Amino acid sequence: HDEVIHRPLLSGKLCLTSFVDDLKQEGFSDVKIEDGSSGKIILLQDTVIQIDDGSTHIVCEGSESLRIKLRDLFLKNLTAI
Amino acid sequence: VLIKGNSMQLMDQEEAMEELDIPKHELRFTSTVQVPNIHHTVATAELMQHLKKSLKSHNVSSTTDGSILIDSVLLRVQSSDDEEQKSVNVLVSWSLHDEDLGTNIMDLLKVGLPVRTS
Numbered sequence A: 001h002d003e004v005i006h007r008p009l010l011s012g013k014l015c016l017t018s019f020v021d022d023l024k025q026e027g028f029s030d031v032k033i034e035d036g037s038s039g040k041i042i043l044l045q046d047t048v049i050q051i052d053d054g055s056t057h058i059v060c061e062g063s064e065s066l067r068i069k070l071r072d073l074f075l076k077n078l079t080a081i
Numbered sequence B: 001v002l003i004k005g006n007s008m009q010l011m012d013q014e015e016a017m018e019e020l021d022i023p024k025h026e027l028r029f030t031s032t033v034q035v036p037n038i039h040h041t042v043a044t045a046e047l048m049q050h051l052k053k054s055l056k057s058h059n060v061s062s063t064t065d066g067s068i069l070i071d072s073v074l075l076r077v078q079s080s081d082d083e084e085q086k087s088v089n090v091l092v093s094w095s096l097h098d099e100d101l102g103t104n105i106m107d108l109l110k111v112g113l114p115v116r117t118s
Helices: A016-025 A064-076 B013-019 B043-054 B096-111
Strands: A032-035 A040-044 A047-051 A055-060 B002-004 B007-009 B024-036 B060-062 B068-070 B073-077 B087-095
Touching: A016 A040, A016 A064, A047 A064, A055 A064, A064 B024, A064 B096, B024 B096, B043 B060, B043 B068, B043 B073, B043 B087, B043 B096, B073 B096, B087 B096
Parallel strands: A055 B024
Antiparallel strands: A032 A040, A040 A047, A047 A055, B002 B007, B024 B087, B060 B068, B068 B073, B073 B087
16 A cells, blocks of 8 residues: 655745744854845855745755754744734 | 535645645755765766666656656756766755655665666
8 A cells, every 4th residue: 555645735934033043042153144136045054044935945965963953943933824 | 624614625735725825835955965886977877777766656757957856856966077986976955845755865875876786
């Protein structure tokens, strides 16, 4: 039988302020926020996070555990519109 | 299940979100993985073959710009100036929607391709 896989679809908007606060609380001391062409860009430790209205792109060259941490912090701060 | 007034309808998540006018937010990841024991000139073809064998229930296809596409997961072999290099860096990009497939492919690539006996 086919395995049932949970394939989440997200909705809502990222609360940037609380996301950055959470990153700092998790020990990312050097968090830079820049204006991108269509949204915001967060730079931290081997990682670039590009945040637009309907999409976020996490380019992570660090470890898998770092990516998972960023993913979970992102999901925590995605709020329903 | 979407319940509207007295009617009930079964539809997939994406359709239901469109029906209710809920704005989608796509979360994508891009990471680079080093695949051992493979030369960059043959890497795309060999990876394609390996992934087709390993991921039988998925459609593994190639794009016109030389990348490999498996559902929303995109793989691109990074070229190298070092002809002697015996590993390749592969850029892997996937949507949270395909998180399981994306991480599965990352794990497969880290291990490398099986050694050919011929």
